[in-house]
Amino acid sequence: MPEITYRQALRDGMTDELERDENVVIIGEEVAQFNGAYKVTEGLLAKFGPKRIVDAPISEAGFIGMGIGASMLGIRPVMELMFWSFAYVAWDQMINNAANVRYMSGGQINVPIVIRGPANGGTGVGATHSHTPENLVASTPGLKVVFPSTPYDAKGLIKTAIRDNDPVYVMESTILYNDTGAVPEEEYLIPLGKADIKREGTDISLIAHGPSVKECLKAAEILAEEHEINAEVVDIRSIRPLDEETIINSVKKTNRAVLVEENKPFCGVGAQVAYMIQYQAFDYLDAPIQRISAIDAPAIYSPPLEKKQLPKADAIVKKALEIC
Amino acid sequence: MTTTATPTKRRRKKPEKANLAKEAELASNRDLSDEDKIGFYDSMIRIRRFEERSLRVYQQGKIAGFLHLYIGQESIAVGSVSVMQENDHIITAYRDHGHGLAVGMTMNECMAELQGKATGCSKGKGGSMHYFATDKRFWGGHGIVGGQTPLGAGLAYALKYKGIKGCALCFLGDGAINQGAYHESLNLAALWDLPVVFVIENNGYSMGTSQERSSVHPKGGLAARAEAYNTNWANLNGESIFEIREGLTEAMNLAREKSKPSVVEIHTYRYQGHSVSDAQHKKYRTKEEIEDYRKNHDPVNLYRDYLIDSGILTAEKAKEIDNAAKTEADQSAKFAEESPFPAEEEILKDVYWEEDNPDQKVSEGRIFFND
Numbered sequence: 001m002p003e004i005t006y007r008q009a010l011r012d013g014m015t016d017e018l019e020r021d022e023n024v025v026i027i028g029e030e031v032a033q034f035n036g037a038y039k040v041t042e043g044l045l046a047k048f049g050p051k052r053i054v055d056a057p058i059s060e061a062g063f064i065g066m067g068i069g070a071s072m073l074g075i076r077p078v079m080e081l082m083f084w085s086f087a088y089v090a091w092d093q094m095i096n097n098a099a100n101v102r103y104m105s106g107g108q109i110n111v112p113i114v115i116r117g118p119a120n121g122g123t124g125v126g127a128t129h130s131h132t133p134e135n136l137v138a139s140t141p142g143l144k145v146v147f148p149s150t151p152y153d154a155k156g157l158i159k160t161a162i163r164d165n166d167p168v169y170v171m172e173s174t175i176l177y178n179d180t181g182a183v184p185e186e187e188y189l190i191p192l193g194k195a196d197i198k199r200e201g202t203d204i205s206l207i208a209h210g211p212s213v214k215e216c217l218k219a220a221e222i223l224a225e226e227h228e229i230n231a232e233v234v235d236i237r238s239i240r241p242l243d244e245e246t247i248i249n250s251v252k253k254t255n256r257a258v259l260v261e262e263n264k265p266f267c268g269v270g271a272q273v274a275y276m277i278q279y280q281a282f283d284y285l286d287a288p289i290q291r292i293s294a295i296d297a298p299a300i301y302s303p304p305l306e307k308k309q310l311p312k313a314d315a316i317v318k319k320a321l322e323i324c
Numbered sequence: 325m326t327t328t329a330t331p332t333k334r335r336r337k338k339p340e341k342a343n344l345a346k347e348a349e350l351a352s353n354r355d356l357s358d359e360d361k362i363g364f365y366d367s368m369i370r371i372r373r374f375e376e377r378s379l380r381v382y383q384q385g386k387i388a389g390f391l392h393l394y395i396g397q398e399s400i401a402v403g404s405v406s407v408m409q410e411n412d413h414i415i416t417a418y419r420d421h422g423h424g425l426a427v428g429m430t431m432n433e434c435m436a437e438l439q440g441k442a443t444g445c446s447k448g449k450g451g452s453m454h455y456f457a458t459d460k461r462f463w464g465g466h467g468i469v470g471g472q473t474p475l476g477a478g479l480a481y482a483l484k485y486k487g488i489k490g491c492a493l494c495f496l497g498d499g500a501i502n503q504g505a506y507h508e509s510l511n512l513a514a515l516w517d518l519p520v521v522f523v524i525e526n527n528g529y530s531m532g533t534s535q536e537r538s539s540v541h542p543k544g545g546l547a548a549r550a551e552a553y554n555t556n557w558a559n560l561n562g563e564s565i566f567e568i569r570e571g572l573t574e575a576m577n578l579a580r581e582k583s584k585p586s587v588v589e590i591h592t593y594r595y596q597g598h599s600v601s602d603a604q605h606k607k608y609r610t611k612e613e614i615e616d617y618r619k620n621h622d623p624v625n626l627y628r629d630y631l632i633d634s635g636i637l638t639a640e641k642a643k644e645i646d647n648a649a650k651t652e653a654d655q656s657a658k659f660a661e662e663s664p665f666p667a668e669e670e671i672l673k674d675v676y677w678e679e680d681n682p683d684q685k686v687s688e689g690r691i692f693f694n695d
Contacts, residue, residue, distance in 0.1 A: 062508025069478015105456035107674035193689020241689030
């Protein structure tokens with residue numbers, strides 16, 4: 001199986017779907033001539049031409065709303081946000097229009113749009129560019145949201161997202177774009193709403209999504225080598241729909257859970273997962289559920305402190321040891 | 325720095341009095357049959373009587389929330405829809421009853437929607453502000469001021485992408501023209517040559533704030549802002565359905581044939597408040613102003629008078645049409661009243677396409693979180 005980057009996996013997934021379905025069109029800032037602000041769409045303009053790969057002006061409310069309108073007539077736009085932090089200027093379109101028109105029309109409309117881009121901190125760009133709005137999106141019925149953490153998942157999820165008939169918001173991480181991993185050449189799809197056990201273990205469940213999955217895997221190695229604790233790492237992958245079964249089964253096996261995310265703690269994804277675990281697996285818990293999120297302040301610029309603000313392996317180890 | 329010599333705070337300019345007999349001879353109207361012309365009257369009076377009836381239903385406490393009435397503006401929806409062709413699409417804001425009825429939605433489904441009944445056009449899930457009839461290429465009914473304008477551009481984008489010679493008619497009020505989404509839509513429409521016509525229904529007040537207090541604009545009015553986007557624009561007089569048809573035909577042909585956007589501003593007036601709950605509407609305008617529009621500029625009455633004066637319709641026949649509209653409105657109120665509310669299970673339906681079409685699922689996992 002060839003090893004490719006997360007970036008290329010996304011590109012390959014989009015390429016497959018552009019070839020398969022002529023209604024798929026990629027629209028975003030710098031996606032065409034500039035080859036993508038993060039080179040995710042590199043080469044697509046040359047391959048598919050300007051009708052399919054469209055440079056948009058810096059006008060998120062306009063072009064994302066336009067994509068939503070086009071999707072109501074059956075176009076399948078894949079909209080790139082240079083950062084998910086920029087979603088807020090298009091929030092009315094993304095939350096009010098994309099999520100609600102199906103409902104308000106009594107099911108007459110569906111909105112097969114994908115909105116994707118990086119949603120992560122840790123890159124020294126300050127508070128305005130470091131938002132992680134997956135919890136906000138997930139709390140909006142009508143929307144789906146996924147956050148792949150590996151190249152394999154990135155390709156499988158972007159393809160499924162494009163084929164989905166509801167709006168799917170795909171969160172990525174600039175920190176993961178250069179990561180490599182094995183990705184099969186033959187076609188595969190990963191259903192939304194399916195978590196993945198990234199490391200099997202027996203003693204504690206580290207449950208995470210996005211870049212935090214990597215930190216959990218590092219933490220699991222430290223726990224194994226230094227503390228003889230065999231941690232299981234559950235990658236949520238899809239936040240809505242949520243694979244409750246995989247998460248619950250893991251906790252029932254290990255009886256301990258640490259929830260890790262770059263979201264802020266208040267009303268973060270972990271809050272929902274923690275509620276779900278205590279409700280469905282209360283009798284299986286041998287210790288309180290632990291949560292680690294970003295430290296509850298706007299993303300700080302100062303690089304050494306920014307590193308501390310986001311959950312890293314050593315902090316995860318510490319939290320795990322508190323309940324093991 | 326250049327400065328403008330003229331003041332930027334301008335009052336809304338009243339257009340010249342309409343001359344329906346003259347405007348009936350414009351290119352888009354001269355081939356209309358008497359039957360067509362009577363049909364426009366029928367459509368307009370049906371909207372008016374439906375809305376008057378809905379106001380009574382509202383006052384009886386059977387309609388929740390808002391009720392934004394269109395009374396006074398009927399010529400715009402009817403005139404515009406009358407020049408739509410088979411590949412044209414339409415979208416509007418929350419003052420949407422007129423557009424819904426004009427595209428052919430029934431009074432029954434519209435009245436039932438107001439009352440939140442299962443027989444409503446959106447199964448009681450949308451309400452007054454959110455009418456939809458996609459089979460009639462009517463894409464809403466949108467509640468957020470200006471929020472529908474990018475969607476309108478998107479309908480046009482889809483037509484262009486698919487190589488279909490059609491046009492998207494996107495309505496907005498004068499209160500929407502300061503929203504960023506509208507300006508972004510204008511830029512995209514011009515930049516990408518989208519076949520969209522933005523129709524500003526200028527009734528003079530964004531809720532309770534007069535145009536003078538809300539919007540600076542060039543001499544030509546609100547539509548003239550389109551100059552900045554190299555986009556064609558026009559001002560039309562809402563008193564005259566014929567002028568509306570002529571102006572819209574021109575703009576829509578430009579969209580269909582040349583894939584160029586336009587902005588059309590139509591001078592109009594609403595007699596009721598912004599919404600029914602806005603009972604103090606006389607605070608921001610005078611009684612005399614409302615009376616002047618009712619008496620001298622009403623698009624439905626002026627049109628009826630034109631039909632009678634030109635021998636197309638007798639006064640008796642006009643009354644008959646009017647009475648039929650009242651009866652239909654009464655019956656729709658009865659239909660809505662007798663219709664059931666949606667079943668409680670309906671709350672969780674029509675949220676996700678996939679949940680409604682379980683045979684075609686691509687997702688696993690849990691979508692709803694109710695405990």
